[in-house]
Amino acid sequence: MKLFPLLISLILFTSCSNNKTAQPETQITADSLHKIMAQYAPGLGEIMGGIQTHHAKLWYAGINNNWKLAQYEIDELKERFVQATQIETERPEVKMIPMMYSSIDSVANAIHNKNMDQFKSAFHLLTASCNSCHAANNFEFNVITIPTAPPVSNQDFKVKQ
Ligand code: HEC
Numbered sequence: 001m002k003l004f005p006l007l008i009s010l011i012l013f014t015s016c017s018n019n020k021t022a023q024p025e026t027q028i029t030a031d032s033l034h035k036i037m038a039q040y041a042p043g044l045g046e047i048m049g050g051i052q053t054h055h056a057k058l059w060y061a062g063i064n065n066n067w068k069l070a071q072y073e074i075d076e077l078k079e080r081f082v083q084a085t086q087i088e089t090e091r092p093e094v095k096m097i098p099m100m101y102s103s104i105d106s107v108a109n110a111i112h113n114k115n116m117d118q119f120k121s122a123f124h125l126l127t128a129s130c131n132s133c134h135a136a137n138n139f140e141f142n143v144i145t146i147p148t149a150p151p152v153s154n155q156d157f158k159v160k161q
Contacts, residue, residue: 041087044094048142051080055130055144056151062111062119066159070111070119078104093137103129 042050054077061069081097081104088094103126110118123146130144150157 044084044088044091047080047084047087051077052144053151054080055127056147057155057157058107059123059147060150060157062116062123064157064159065114065116066157067111067114068159069157071108074104074108074111093133096133096136099133100126100129 054073058070058073058077061067061073078101081100085094085097103122106122107119107126110122127144127146131140134140134142134144
């Protein structure tokens with residue numbers, strides 16, 4: 001019976017020392033988590049591809065007076081910019097993203113007012129802001145324009161009657 005406490009301390013000792021050797025392999029550190037996330041998170045170029053689609057869909061929703069869809073698209077577009085600031089924390093370009101928010105808000109205002117002239121001029125301003133960031137960051141060859149054709153053929157941009 002006297003052996004019992006000894007046995008307990010022996011078990012404790014071995015499990016503790018086992019723990020010590022197992023720790024580096026099993027513990028998820030902030031560093032490894034960051035590496036895993038960086039591997040699976042979309043890159044800035046991918047996020048921009050999404051933004052490009054929302055930009056084009058927003059235009060077709062707006063010019064069709066489809067204000068509900070336009071509201072949806074401007075919200076999605078803004079969400080992608082916010083996502084870029086959260087994911088791409090090490091890219092210096094993302095520091096310029098907040099400059100987009102005022103032109104995004106102008107488009108949202110026009111949508112709220114259901115005002116076509118206001119929408120068109122706010123959309124032009126938004127597009128110019130895309131290009132000024134590209135120009136400021138040596139991506140001036142990525143030129144964004146007012147779309148001349150719907151970005152997809154499998155979506156109806158007209159208001160459903
Ligand atoms: C804060 C700066 C910034 C703003 C604002 C910005 N972009 Fe970009 N954009 C970039 C950078 C940087 C890249 C290059 C990313 C890369 O490939 O790593 C890029 C790349 C792109 C690309 C190329 C992606 C590809 O794979 O072909 C498109 C398209 C694009 N942006 C669209 C837009 C649109 C549309 C807007 C406005 C609604 C916009 N961008 C606003 C910084 C910006």
